[in-house]
Amino acid sequence: xxxxxxxxxxxxxxxxxxxxxxxxxxxxxxxxxxxxxxxxxxxxxxxxxxxxxxxxxxxxxxxxxxxxxxxxxxxxxxxxxxxxxxxxxxxxxxxxxxxxxxxxxxxxxxxxxxxxxxxxxxxxxxxxxxxxxxxxxxxxxxxxxx
Numbered sequence: 260x261x262x263x264x265x266x267x268x269x270x271x272x273x274x275x276x277x278x279x280x281x282x283x284x285x286x287x288x289x290x291x292x293x294x295x296x297x298x299x300x301x302x303x304x305x306x307x308x309x310x311x312x313x314x315x316x317x318x319x320x321x322x323x324x325x326x327x328x329x330x331x332x333x334x335x336x337x338x339x340x341x342x343x344x345x346x347x348x349x350x351x352x353x354x355x356x357x358x359x360x361x362x363x364x365x366x367x368x369x370x371x372x373x374x375x376x377x378x379x380x381x382x383x384x385x386x387x388x389x390x391x392x393x394x395x396x397x398x399x400x401x402x403x404x405x
Contacts, residue, residue: 266294266330271370272402278374279400282381287388288322288343289398290377291315295329295405302327302334309403310338318342318397322388324380326360326373335361337376346387356380 267275279290291313298305306327310316315323321342328335337353337360347353356379363372 266328266369267402274370275373275377275402276400278377282377282384283394283396283400284381285390285394286322286381286384287318287320287390287394288324288381288384289315289318289396290324290326290380290384290400291398291403292326292373292377293328293403293405297331298329298334302329302332302336305329305334306336306338309405310340313403314398316340320388322384323398324384326376326380335364337380339380343384343387347383352383 275292279292282290293309293313300308306325309327310323310325313325315325315338317323318340321340323340324343325336325338327338335357337357339347339353344353356376359379360372360376363369363375
């Protein structure tokens with residue numbers, strides 16, 4: 260848990276949760292952040308496991324997004340479910356977003372990188388999945404940790 264606190268403070272986490280809430284406003288899309296200190300698995304494989312463990316594949320429109328971070332292996336993966344992935348994949352949206360986040364991480368700006376990436380993902384979710392009358396929060400906005 261100490262490595263997590265070095266990565267993000269409690270205040271940082273609260274600001275990230277606020278960014279998730281803001282990014283999900285006016286969209287039916289869902290964004291989750293998962294941070295773990297260590298994993299022996301390939302980062303993409305592990306991100307896929309977490310994606311299913313957190314139920315991100317269960318959103319009605321299949322428009323959930325996962326920001327996965329493994330601190331010790333310095334791994335970062337963004338995974339979008341089928342609905343959103345199909346809409347943004349052709350313009351390399353995920354790669355561009357990942358680069359934006361990683362560029363901040365390289366400067367030690369972990370919170371800022373995540374917030375910019377989350378808001379960027381949220382802007383695409385709003386374009387492709389604008390919320391209909393009641394915007395039900397299908398998944399928790401809290402950061403999950405392992």
